Amino acid sequence: MLKLNYFVPALTLSLALASCGDSESDKKETATVETTTTTSQESSENDYVLPQPITLANAFKAAGLKYQAGKTNPVGNAEKYALKIDQLMNLGVYSTDLAYCAINSKSQEAREYLAVIQKVGSKVGLESVFADKELIAKFDKEMGNPVALENLIYDIQEKTDVYMEDNDLRYLGDIQFAGAWIEGMYLGIDNTKEQAEIGKALVEQMSLLKNIIKGFKSHPGQEDARLKEVIALYEGVLNTYENQPSVKKVSKNINIETPELTEAEYQALAKEVKKVRDNIVKPGK
Numbered sequence: 001m002l003k004l005n006y007f008v009p010a011l012t013l014s015l016a017l018a019s020c021g022d023s024e025s026d027k028k029e030t031a032t033v034e035t036t037t038t039t040s041q042e043s044s045e046n047d048y049v050l051p052q053p054i055t056l057a058n059a060f061k062a063a064g065l066k067y068q069a070g071k072t073n074p075v076g077n078a079e080k081y082a083l084k085i086d087q088l089m090n091l092g093v094y095s096t097d098l099a100y101c102a103i104n105s106k107s108q109e110a111r112e113y114l115a116v117i118q119k120v121g122s123k124v125g126l127e128s129v130f131a132d133k134e135l136i137a138k139f140d141k142e143m144g145n146p147v148a149l150e151n152l153i154y155d156i157q158e159k160t161d162v163y164m165e166d167n168d169l170r171y172l173g174d175i176q177f178a179g180a181w182i183e184g185m186y187l188g189i190d191n192t193k194e195q196a197e198i199g200k201a202l203v204e205q206m207s208l209l210k211n212i213i214k215g216f217k218s219h220p221g222q223e224d225a226r227l228k229e230v231i232a233l234y235e236g237v238l239n240t241y242e243n244q245p246s247v248k249k250v251s252k253n254i255n256i257e258t259p260e261l262t263e264a265e266y267q268a269l270a271k272e273v274k275k276v277r278d279n280i281v282k283p284g285k
Contacts, residue, residue: 075112075115083226090281091179093277095180111136111140178230181205185273188201209234233279240268241272244268
């Protein structure tokens with residue numbers, strides 16, 4: 001099985017919450033953060049890596065992101081996703097929403113997102129991952145313990161990753177992460193006014209976008225109309241970013257220097273992020 005090191009670009013973060021101590025969550029959250037990818041095998045199909053949604057949420061929180069009620073995707077929208085690709089992407093969206101609520105001690109909201117993730121996950125063929133009927137009970141037992149909740153979320157995602165790797169379904173996980181990434185960007189996008197560190201974190205997350213697009217293009221159904229539409233949307237975000245004058249000025253190696261966007265450039269990027277996020281949570285609109 002492919003072993004992956006999970007990295008977030010150009011951020012050497014101490015992501016642990018203040019109450020973590022020397023817990024297992026501490027060890028998971030304080031991993032070195034960089035764009036280099038290492039795997040136990042090299043191949044043209046598996047030469048990229050994508051982090052877990054909770055890692056992204058923690059990165060933004062470490063940069064100063066504050067919780068805003070009403071920004072996450074309502075759980076009631078889950079019934080609207082008929083296509084598998086929309087179900088997978090919104091499984092990712094809901095995964096980020098779960099992490100966003102959990103790390104901000106919004107336990108009841110996180111519980112609702114865990115329930116909807118179980119439901120959507122079963123729809124996309126992950127029944128074995130979510131077969132644990134006691135999952136909600138385990139969550140309820142740890143309610144009010146953010147460290148334990150984070151560990152539970154990590155465990156769920158790790159089981160999902162292992163299942164997809166073992167069954168040659170990595171491309172499904174890539175689509176799920178694409179939804180998780182755009183939701184994280186969306187949640188951070190309105191928090192950057194007077195928040196320089198969050199703005200920097202948003203720019204740094206852009207280095208994941210090429211890998212997300214690569215993941216989309218590993219999907220066997222390249223002739224699918226919805227998949228083509230989604231790829232074009234994500235490529236639109238990448239093109240908008242790469243064509244910014246501030247981005248063009250710096251080295252192509254994002255690890256060496258992070259571009260500082262002007263207000264106009266930031267607004268252009270924010271517009272593209274919101275357009276993609278709206279398309280995913282409200283397909284057909």
